[in-house]
Amino acid sequence: xxxxxxxQRGTLLSQFSHHHVVVFLLTFFSYSLLHASRKTFSNVKVSxxxxxxxxxxNTSIELPVEIWSSNHLFPNAEEATLFLGTLDTIFxxxxxxxxxxxxxxxxxxxxxxxxxxxxxSSALVVFVFGTLTEWLHFYNKGLYCSLWIVNGLLQSTGxxxxxxxxxxxxxxxxRGVVFGLWSACASVGNILxxxxxxxxLQYGYEYAFLVTAAVQFAGGIIIFFGLLVSPEEIGLPGIExxxxxxxxxxxxxxxxxxxxxxxxxxxSIQEDKTxxxxxxxxxxxxxxxxxxxxxxxxxxxxxxxxxxxxxxxPFYLSNNFGWKEAEADRLSIWYDVxxxxxxxxxxxxxxxxxxxxxVLALSLLLAIGSLVGYSRSPNDKSINALLMAVTxxxxxxxxxxxxxxxxxxxxxxxxxxxxxEALATVTGIVDGTGSIGAAVGQYLVSLIQDxxxxxxxxxxxxxxxxxxxxxxxxxxxxEMCYLMQRRQTRILSG
Amino acid sequence: xxxxxxxxPLSVVxxxxxxxxxxxxxxxxxxxxxxxxxxxxxGRLRSHWRGHNIxxxxxxxKMRSFPGQDLVQKFSGxxxxxxVPRGRNASSSKPDIKICIQCxxxxxxxxxxxxxxxxxxxxxxxxxxxxxxxxxxxxxxxQNCSLKDPGPYFPQAHTAIIIDLQAxxxxxxxxxxxxxxxxxxxxxxxxxxxxxxxxxxxxTVTFYINNQTCQEQRKLCNSTGDSEMCPENGSxxxxxxxxxxxxxxxxxxxxxxxxxxSFSLLMFFGILGSTTLSISILLWGTQRRKAKAS
Numbered sequence: 107x108x109x110x111x112x113x114q115r116g117t118l119l120s121q122f123s124h125h126h127v128v129v130f131l132l133t134f135f136s137y138s139l140l141h142a143s144r145k146t147f148s149n150v151k152v153s154x155x156x157x158x159x160x161x162x163x164n165t166s167i168e169l170p171v172e173i174w175s176s177n178h179l180f181p182n183a184e185e186a187t188l189f190l191g192t193l194d195t196i197f198x199x200x201x202x203x204x205x206x207x208x209x210x211x212x213x214x215x216x217x218x219x220x221x222x223x224x225x226x227s228s229a230l231v232v233f234v235f236g237t238l239t240e241w242l243h244f245y246n247k248g249l250y251c252s253l254w255i256v257n258g259l260l261q262s263t264g265x266x267x268x269x270x271x272x273x274x275x276x277x278x279x280x281r282g283v284v285f286g287l288w289s290a291c292a293s294v295g296n297i298l299x300x301x302x303x304x305x306x307l308q309y310g311y312e313y314a315f316l317v318t319a320a321v322q323f324a325g326g327i328i329i330f331f332g333l334l335v336s337p338e339e340i341g342l343p344g345i346e347x348x349x350x351x352x353x354x355x356x357x358x359x360x361x362x363x364x365x366x367x368x369x370x371x372x373x374s375i376q377e378d379k380t381x382x383x384x385x386x387x388x389x390x391x392x393x394x395x396x397x398x399x400x401x402x403x404x405x406x407x408x409x410x411x412x413x414x415x416x417x418x419x420p421f422y423l424s425n426n427f428g429w430k431e432a433e434a435d436r437l438s439i440w441y442d443v444x445x446x447x448x449x450x451x452x453x454x455x456x457x458x459x460x461x462x463x464x465v466l467a468l469s470l471l472l473a474i475g476s477l478v479g480y481s482r483s484p485n486d487k488s489i490n491a492l493l494m495a496v497t498x499x500x501x502x503x504x505x506x507x508x509x510x511x512x513x514x515x516x517x518x519x520x521x522x523x524x525x526x527e528a529l530a531t532v533t534g535i536v537d538g539t540g541s542i543g544a545a546v547g548q549y550l551v552s553l554i555q556d557x558x559x560x561x562x563x564x565x566x567x568x569x570x571x572x573x574x575x576x577x578x579x580x581x582x583x584x585e586m587c588y589l590m591q592r593r594q595t596r597i598l599s600g
Numbered sequence: 601x602x603x604x605x606x607x608x609p610l611s612v613v614x615x616x617x618x619x620x621x622x623x624x625x626x627x628x629x630x631x632x633x634x635x636x637x638x639x640x641x642x643g644r645l646r647s648h649w650r651g652h653n654i655x656x657x658x659x660x661x662k663m664r665s666f667p668g669q670d671l672v673q674k675f676s677g678x679x680x681x682x683x684v685p686r687g688r689n690a691s692s693s694k695p696d697i698k699i700c701i702q703c704x705x706x707x708x709x710x711x712x713x714x715x716x717x718x719x720x721x722x723x724x725x726x727x728x729x730x731x732x733x734x735x736x737x738x739x740x741x742x743q744n745c746s747l748k749d750p751g752p753y754f755p756q757a758h759t760a761i762i763i764d765l766q767a768x769x770x771x772x773x774x775x776x777x778x779x780x781x782x783x784x785x786x787x788x789x790x791x792x793x794x795x796x797x798x799x800x801x802x803x804t805v806t807f808y809i810n811n812q813t814c815q816e817q818r819k820l821c822n823s824t825g826d827s828e829m830c831p832e833n834g835s836x837x838x839x840x841x842x843x844x845x846x847x848x849x850x851x852x853x854x855x856x857x858x859x860x861x862s863f864s865l866l867m868f869f870g871i872l873g874s875t876t877l878s879i880s881i882l883l884w885g886t887q888r889r890k891a892k893a894s
Binding site: 124125128132153156157161163165166167168169170173174176177306308309310311313316317320321324327328330331332333334339340341 | 779829830831834836839843844845846847848854855856857858859860861862863868869872873875876879880881882883884886887888890891892
């Protein structure tokens with residue numbers, strides 16, 4: 107087995123400075139906070155729909171209008187729920203569009219400013235959406251929709267920026283395992299959001315929004331004062347300088363404009379100014395990078411399945427097995443747990459192999475099996491939780507890996523090395539395509555479930571997972587060939 | 601309206617109050633009478649007291665031999681009273697309340713409203729109303745006003761304890777007219793108009809030659825289990841004669857009574873602000889201080 111040079115030199119941890127730790131934690135929590143405010147919205151939905159509707163309670167006693175039915179934004183709870191679902195879809199689409207844009211912006215401006223601005227401004231929008239409208243008793247559907255569109259655009263600055271920052275601090279060698287651990291931030295954010303929201307919900311839903319928005323705003327300020335976007339900022343060598351270039355076999359895939367810049371010696375430590383002046387690649391160029399389109403499409407299919415689990419699992423459990431909603435909510439955490447472990451473990455294996463596609467392929471093949479298994483889960487909570495964790499391991503794991511570690515690989519690949527800042531743009535493209543897939547998926551799942559039943563939803567998931575494998579199959583073939591080749595040379599030389 | 605939790609220990613209260621009354625009257629009699637007058641207060645509790653005034657009468661009958669009994673009778677019906685120097689009770693401000701002046705004239709001299717108002721030195725007559733020192737309507741005398749209906753300003757009198765509508769050609773059902781009149785204890789109506797809420801809404805309905813009186817609203821909330829009658833966090837409360845309403849249960853407030861307690865903004869932002877400041881300074885010092893400006 108070929109261990110990467112980083113493992114040979116010593117343990118992974120020993121080469122990390124306190125800067126690495128702080129960057130890891132700051133990016134981790136900044137994305138957690140962004141995700142927490144999203145989770146808050148889904149956790150206070152019941153309260154909001156109560157606030158927006160008159161009371162439907164049937165009694166002989168008089169219900170004073172000012173207490174029970176002064177708000178007529180929606181005639182009943184069903185329509186309010188429908189509108190809240192629409193807000194979710196609007197958010198996902200504007201988030202997806204925003205990802206494409208903010209990746210490009212992130213590469214051209216300072217990542218720290220973009221991230222800090224994104225967090226603070228999105229916190230303000232959430233504050234206006236949830237708290238200010240309630241304090242002023244101003245309820246308006248149009249305002250809610252437009253605020254949520256703006257929120258989606260602003261929230262989308264988060265992911266490309268944090269992945270780009272992480273990508274510039276953590277080299278490719280240890281990236282799989284570090285990013286696997288790090289991509290738990292979304293799940294941690296969900297738990298954080300749920301805790302914050304439930305602890306203040308008794309004072310009114312507006313305080314749930316206020317608290318998450320205020321904490322997110324504070325996070326934005328801390329990011330502004332504390333985040334170092336790259337090692338070069340404090341004169342440390344960039345990770346490219348340390349990395350060995352043994353994987354240059356397919357270097358001249360793209361020839362032309364980019365190659366001219368490659369001659370520039372950008373990564374000598376003394377020439378700091380050149381780093382801030384590096385030209386970001388265009389959106390089109392980023393799309394043309396090998397692997398970007400393939401992984402984007404694959405991620406669209408996989409994120410569809412992953413987010414469907416995220417959104418629909420509690421509903422499926424309470425619907426299909428008749429379990430209580432709070433219990434179903436708690437059980438569905440096991441899917442996240444499986445995803446975190448899967449992401450970390452698979453990241454580690456891919457680090458050792460130095461190739462990610464074969465690991466993905468194997469995991470996705472097993473995911474199909476686990477989906478079949480899960481769809482036939484007996485009505486038993488512990489068996490179901492176990493199957494859920496296994497499914498999370500094989501679906502959530504690869505999903506986390508594509509969105510973080512592989513995105514960072516793609517944006518840092520040798521082709522554009524030294525020539526441009528592409529990390530945020532590439533991350534934006536991959537995650538943006540994925541989010542479009544997720545948004546479409548939310549709609550499709552409800553449609554399929556409604557007309558064909560839950561079993562077909564699982565067949566649909568299996569189809570989507572197979573599509574994921576199909577999209578990355580060229581990469582699998584290529585990387586498998588490389589692994590074989592390396593093995594043969596090793597055998598020959600050994 | 602009165603808080604519900606006062607209902608249960610109430611049977612004890614009249615006895616205690618009666619004792620207090622006796623003791624206090626003795627004390628009052630020891631004082632130079634001309635300098636003191638008695639103030640009736642605690643209007644919220646008045647209705648509870650009224651419901652049990654039979655106990656008070658027993659005390660009064662025992663006290664008949666006491667000197668100065670007319671003084672005691674003057675304050676009958678009051679639960680709490682205290683001695684205040686004379687002259688402090690008159691309030692000069694007379695708010696312009698439309699319901700009081702919509703019918704010309706003033707409170708009839710011998711009417712129930714006038715009697716009620718004169719019983720209590722704190723109260724004063726203003727046009728057709730009897731007001732307390734805050735300007736709240738406690739009595740309303742609209743007799744002989746040629747009213748077909750009480751008119752648009754009538755809800756202004758929702759705080760009234762006594763209302764006289766006799767000698768008016770009133771028409772139709774009055775049930776909704778008295779919506780929100782939770783304090784109303786005595787209502788005098790023309791004979792041909794039935795008591796709002798029906799006979800069951802009142803403890804006593806008395807017919808006279810020229811009028812009828814509806815006395816003491818019944819508390820309907822207790823008779824029926826109110827837990828299922830109101831939405832979540834709501835509780836039953838009187839809403840006027842024969843009417844019930846759902847208000848927020850104790851501790852709940854806001855729209856649909858969804859909110860509980862109040863959020864301490866100052867503490868939250870204090871903690872968050874100081875934490876943010878200290879982490880920012882710490883990170884700036886350890887991380888970004890050496891960073892090149894970019």
